Amino acid sequence: MAFLFTILSGLLLLAVPIDAQVYMGEERSSYAFTWVQPLNTTILGQYGHSEPVYPSPRTTGSGEWAEAYEKARNFVTELTLAEKSDMVTGAPGPCVGNIYAIPRLNFSGLCLQDGPVSLRVADYVSVFPSGVTVAASWDKAVMYERNLAMGREFRAKGAHVALAPSVGPMGRCVYSGRNWEGFSPDPYLSGVAMELGIKGLQDAGVQAVAKHLIANEQEIQRNPLYYSNGTVQFEAISSNVDDRTLHELYLWPFANAVHAGVSSVMCSYQRLNGSYACQNSKLLNGLLKDELGFQGYVVSDWYALHAGVDAAEAGMDMDMPGTSRYNRTVVPELGRMSSFFGGNITTGVRNGSLEETRLDDMVTRIMTPYFYLHQDEAYPMVDASSIFLNTFYNQSSWLRDWNITQDTSVRDVRENHAQIIRRHAAESTVLLKNNNALPLNAPRYIGIFGNDAGEGQNGPLNRFGSPDSLEYGTYAVGGGSGAARLTDLVTPQEAIKARASQDGTVVESWLNNPLIAESDVASLWSYQGPDVCLVFLKSWAREVIDRETLQLDWNGTQVVKSVASACNNTIVITHSAGVNVLPFADHPNVTAILLAHYPGQESGNSITDVLYGAVNPSGRLPYTIAYDEADYNAPIVTDIQTTGVDDWQSWFDERLEIDYRYFDAHNIPVRYEFGYGLSYTTFAMFDIMLESTQQLGSISRFPVEEPVAPGGNPELWQTLYNVRVDVTNTGRVRGSAVPQLYLSFPDSTPLGTPPRQLRGFEKVELAPGERRTVAFALIRRDISYWDVVSQEWAIPSGEFVVSAGFSSRDLVVSTNMTPIASTSV
Numbered sequence: 001m002a003f004l005f006t007i008l009s010g011l012l013l014l015a016v017p018i019d020a021q022v023y024m025g026e027e028r029s030s031y032a033f034t035w036v037q038p039l040n041t042t043i044l045g046q047y048g049h050s051e052p053v054y055p056s057p058r059t060t061g062s063g064e065w066a067e068a069y070e071k072a073r074n075f076v077t078e079l080t081l082a083e084k085s086d087m088v089t090g091a092p093g094p095c096v097g098n099i100y101a102i103p104r105l106n107f108s109g110l111c112l113q114d115g116p117v118s119l120r121v122a123d124y125v126s127v128f129p130s131g132v133t134v135a136a137s138w139d140k141a142v143m144y145e146r147n148l149a150m151g152r153e154f155r156a157k158g159a160h161v162a163l164a165p166s167v168g169p170m171g172r173c174v175y176s177g178r179n180w181e182g183f184s185p186d187p188y189l190s191g192v193a194m195e196l197g198i199k200g201l202q203d204a205g206v207q208a209v210a211k212h213l214i215a216n217e218q219e220i221q222r223n224p225l226y227y228s229n230g231t232v233q234f235e236a237i238s239s240n241v242d243d244r245t246l247h248e249l250y251l252w253p254f255a256n257a258v259h260a261g262v263s264s265v266m267c268s269y270q271r272l273n274g275s276y277a278c279q280n281s282k283l284l285n286g287l288l289k290d291e292l293g294f295q296g297y298v299v300s301d302w303y304a305l306h307a308g309v310d311a312a313e314a315g316m317d318m319d320m321p322g323t324s325r326y327n328r329t330v331v332p333e334l335g336r337m338s339s340f341f342g343g344n345i346t347t348g349v350r351n352g353s354l355e356e357t358r359l360d361d362m363v364t365r366i367m368t369p370y371f372y373l374h375q376d377e378a379y380p381m382v383d384a385s386s387i388f389l390n391t392f393y394n395q396s397s398w399l400r401d402w403n404i405t406q407d408t409s410v411r412d413v414r415e416n417h418a419q420i421i422r423r424h425a426a427e428s429t430v431l432l433k434n435n436n437a438l439p440l441n442a443p444r445y446i447g448i449f450g451n452d453a454g455e456g457q458n459g460p461l462n463r464f465g466s467p468d469s470l471e472y473g474t475y476a477v478g479g480g481s482g483a484a485r486l487t488d489l490v491t492p493q494e495a496i497k498a499r500a501s502q503d504g505t506v507v508e509s510w511l512n513n514p515l516i517a518e519s520d521v522a523s524l525w526s527y528q529g530p531d532v533c534l535v536f537l538k539s540w541a542r543e544v545i546d547r548e549t550l551q552l553d554w555n556g557t558q559v560v561k562s563v564a565s566a567c568n569n570t571i572v573i574t575h576s577a578g579v580n581v582l583p584f585a586d587h588p589n590v591t592a593i594l595l596a597h598y599p600g601q602e603s604g605n606s607i608t609d610v611l612y613g614a615v616n617p618s619g620r621l622p623y624t625i626a627y628d629e630a631d632y633n634a635p636i637v638t639d640i641q642t643t644g645v646d647d648w649q650s651w652f653d654e655r656l657e658i659d660y661r662y663f664d665a666h667n668i669p670v671r672y673e674f675g676y677g678l679s680y681t682t683f684a685m686f687d688i689m690l691e692s693t694q695q696l697g698s699i700s701r702f703p704v705e706e707p708v709a710p711g712g713n714p715e716l717w718q719t720l721y722n723v724r725v726d727v728t729n730t731g732r733v734r735g736s737a738v739p740q741l742y743l744s745f746p747d748s749t750p751l752g753t754p755p756r757q758l759r760g761f762e763k764v765e766l767a768p769g770e771r772r773t774v775a776f777a778l779i780r781r782d783i784s785y786w787d788v789v790s791q792e793w794a795i796p797s798g799e800f801v802v803s804a805g806f807s808s809r810d811l812v813v814s815t816n817m818t819p820i821a822s823t824s825v
């Protein structure tokens with residue numbers, strides 16, 4: 001959702017969108033590079049519109065939701081027209097998003113809260129590892145357990161709806177400011193993380209929201225820009241994506257989300273093929289509700305709605321926050337603030353422009369997950385800390401509308417989650433290089449270097465959701481609406497000191513600046529220098545802005561060079577939003593490199609466990625680290641040179657070729673490939689075996705037509721093959737391997753198919769010498785491409801190569817598979 005920079009209602013009266021205030025400030029103009037995508041009116045003509053798909057499919061409560069659906073239908077029959085309109089329109093209240101209570105029906109309203117790593121607006125909650133960190137775990141148990149624990153906290157604090165998990169952006173552009181909130185540019189890995197994350201939240205009784213649908217792959221110009229008189233100067237950027245790419249990349253993990261029974265889907269800010277995502281009927285009615293069979297409700301990103309009745313017809317179900325972006329004054333005749341929905345919905349039904357059955361469908365979609373998750377039964381009240389820390393609404397604007405007991409006690413909901421967070425972040429740490437430097441063995445003297453090792457300077461957070469000083473302090477989480485309030489934070493410095501004292505190790509620390517300034521770094525330390533130099537570096541990212549560089553912040557590369565010039569055992573550890581280029585990786589004195597991403601509140605304990613070998617790192621890269629920034633394709637559009645109101649356009653011309661698919665398709669060497677990561681032990685793989693679950697020759701090119709269920713045609717989810725490989729631990733310590741399965745599609749697949757695509761992974765823990773068989777199931781969707789002609793998933797004829805290995809470029813064993821024999825033409 002939109003992260004607000006200010007809540008002062010006075011400022012909000014300015015007819016300037018909140019995000020635009022940032023673009024017009026120094027942040028926008030400071031971009032080091034400019035990428036202007038030329039306006040091509042020929043292509044614009046092709047993409048300029050999205051096919052109309054009407055009417056909006058009505059929910060049928062299919063699948064496990066049948067009983068809840070009946071309750072929701074009954075609930076709707078009790079409502080007046082005004083109450084129905086309230087049910088689909090956000091209102092000021094105690095939470096970041098609110099739906100009014102209807103005490104007459106024992107409905108206590110809905111509380112929607114950020115975000116993907118923590119309940120952002122609350123005290124005494126835990127801060128979990130970020131999405132990118134969890135993706136780096138490649139561990140299905142971690143993906144589920146993290147969100148189950150987080151869901152318990154949302155529930156205990158009285159939030160019905162968690163605005164999580166995120167998979168848009170997915171990571172098309174390495175610079176995108178929100179990539180870290182989601183998982184990976186690989187749709188398969190992201191799809192698994194979505195599915196398990198949603199199950200975790202919902203098993204805790206909290207509604208999950210899959211966001212942001214769709215192609216929200218950059219922050220710059222994600223919202224329209226207005227003149228001060230309120231006229232649009234530029235519409236938001238349009239992500240122009242072809243049909244096959246949308247299905248095989250960006251929509252793929254949303255299909256997993258719907259398959260997992262997600263309660264809600266949040267539509268994104270920007271336009272898709274020229275039409276705003278929150279009123280694009282092809283996207284919402286066509287793809288999401290019809291093709292994927294989504295039974296829940298679509299909620300807008302905050303202020304992403306730009307139409308009333310038209311958007312409802314296009315498939316939008318809930319307007320958030322439900323007030324005008326510019327004018328949050330109460331409309332006297334309504335007693336409410338104005339909204340694209342709200343009064344317009346009531347008027348629309350009265351004057352016949354909106355069918356009341358559509359409005360009933362919207363409310364039914366909203367209430368079905370509520371009943372399904374038993375949220376009508378004794379749900380906890382909104383916690384006082386959420387109310388008092390809520391900077392989104394002035395309490396005077398809503399208190400009179402809510403029957404809230406002024407209970408000022410704050411509930412501590414953290415349970416034992418610190419232990420889970422510590423273990424998850426440690427297991428997600430990616431070891432990229434290790435010249436026998438790790439694990440540490442009772443070193444005599446440790447030097448800790450870098451601004452990222454210790455505390456920040458001025459408390460945990462400023463109003464941007466970032467540490468008050470970006471220069472000093474370790475990064476446990478990024479900023480914006482995905483940020484978190486760190487009730488607890490264990491820094492690397494304090495955790496390492498505590499552990500080192502057990503061995504009588506000397507520990508000394510230095511910040512970045514003296515290291516850069518000093519030409520003779522050795523003069524900074526005692527005559528016998530540290531026998532291990534730990535350099536902690538970081539990269540910041542947050543919503544609203546995109547990253548400007550892939551170098552480590554605050555002269556990180558220079559810090560490594562300085563330390564390594566005088567220390568022959570330099571270990572680099574990063575806390576980062578995602579991709580960094582690592583120009584020092586081949587330096588002979590850089591003996592180890594660890595990526596911890598944004599690890600959450602136990603940061604120091606997690607990294608110390610890895611450094612000392614209490615945890616054997618088993619993270620793997622969920623993206624590719626190239627040699628050079630310029631090696632990455634799909635740049636962010638940072639500017640335009642024309643003045644047409646529609647001229648911000650982003651052509652997804654690389655189609656399926658993002659991240660490793662691009663590097664592989666063009667044989668570009670990379671520093672560390674997708675799926676790569678080391679361990680303190682070594683592994684080997686043998687004996688790939690493939691078996692079909694179907695009779696020989698019985699697999700059809702297209703799935704048999706079946707009634708759509710959540711996730712689409714159920715046939716797409718049917719296992720057609722099982723693949724097995726044997727993995728063994730060939731080293732001396734216990735550790736976890738991550739065997740990965742990649743498919744190369746036959747030559748008959750249309751052009752543009754990536755050379756290899758991930759289609760399976762498991763994490764398996766092995767004692768030294770232990771050998772285990774690992775199984776991967778291939779479902780129909782895994783071995784199909786999206787056929788734009790038939791508008792169906794199709795299995796290509798001919799031979800697939802099925803390979804397994806330890807990374808996308810370390811394929812150890814392979815076999816062939818021919819689901820459909822080649823037909824001679």
Ligand SMILES: *[C@@H]1O[C@H](CO)[C@@H](O)[C@H](O)[C@H]1NC(C)=O
Nearest residue numbers: 007008009010394395396397
């Ligand atoms: C909240 O609203 C009250 C009453 O309208 C007003 O006096 C007060 O200044 C507002 N506070 C803020 C922070 O806007």
Ligand SMILES: *[C@@H]1O[C@H](CO)[C@@H](O)[C@H](O)[C@H]1NC(C)=O
Nearest residue numbers: 038039040041042043044046
């Ligand atoms: C615009 O796109 C069309 C279709 O891809 C292409 O043929 C044409 O050369 C492009 N024009 C310019 C000016 O780039």
Ligand SMILES: *[C@@H]1O[C@H](CO)[C@@H](O)[C@H](O)[C@H]1NC(C)=O
Nearest residue numbers: 046047050051242243273282
């Ligand atoms: C977007 O436009 C492309 C090119 O015409 C088309 O293939 C695709 O189906 C469109 N997608 C949507 C959602 O409108």
Ligand SMILES: *[C@@H]1O[C@H](CO)[C@@H](O)[C@H](O)[C@H]1NC(C)=O
Nearest residue numbers: 075078103104105106107376
């Ligand atoms: C509301 O709850 C009360 C107390 O549990 C119950 O007596 C009443 O029937 C409920 N009303 C509705 C409309 O469900």
Ligand SMILES: *[C@@H]1O[C@H](CO)[C@@H](O)[C@H](O)[C@H]1NC(C)=O
Nearest residue numbers: 226227228229230231232233
């Ligand atoms: C708003 O301001 C812009 C730029 O000054 C101008 O072009 C436009 O005509 C104005 N619109 C209205 C409705 O006044």
Ligand SMILES: *[C@@H]1O[C@H](CO)[C@@H](O)[C@H](O)[C@H]1NC(C)=O
Nearest residue numbers: 013327328329330331332338
């Ligand atoms: C905001 O809306 C109110 C109620 O409709 C109106 O009276 C007021 O003039 C508006 N303020 C601005 C700055 O547009």
Ligand SMILES: *[C@@H]1O[C@H](CO)[C@@H](O)[C@H](O)[C@H]1NC(C)=O
Nearest residue numbers: 308338339340341342343344
């Ligand atoms: C209806 O929507 C318009 C924007 O199209 C908004 O200005 C207006 O305030 C809305 N009306 C109500 C009653 O919410």
Ligand SMILES: *[C@@H]1O[C@H](CO)[C@@H](O)[C@H](O)[C@H]1NC(C)=O
Nearest residue numbers: 308309344345347348351353
């Ligand atoms: C009906 O009401 C809607 C919502 O206020 C409005 O957009 C539309 O123009 C109205 N139509 C007629 C025919 O009055």
Ligand SMILES: *[C@@H]1O[C@H](CO)[C@@H](O)[C@H](O)[C@H]1NC(C)=O
Nearest residue numbers: 101102103104402403404405
């Ligand atoms: C407010 O809540 C209290 C306690 O839950 C209840 O007794 C009372 O009837 C409620 N009042 C209104 C106006 O809903």
Ligand SMILES: *[C@@H]1O[C@H](CO)[C@@H](O)[C@H](O)[C@H]1NC(C)=O
Nearest residue numbers: 564565566567568569588589
């Ligand atoms: C590596 O460190 C040693 C000090 O231990 C130093 O003498 C040497 O110059 C360093 N090597 C490089 C390439 O900086």
Ligand SMILES: *[C@@H]1O[C@H](CO)[C@@H](O)[C@H](O)[C@H]1NC(C)=O
Nearest residue numbers: 528529530531566567568569
């Ligand atoms: C690193 O330097 C120390 C002295 O500073 C030396 O004792 C040690 O052998 C060196 N290690 C390597 C691997 O060169």
Ligand SMILES: CC(=O)N[C@H]1CO[C@H](CO)[C@@H](O)[C@@H]1O
Nearest residue numbers: 516517552553554555556558
């Ligand atoms: C010596 C050096 O490289 N200093 C740079 C450190 O980083 C800041 C901000 O990123 C630059 O402004 C300095 O030039």
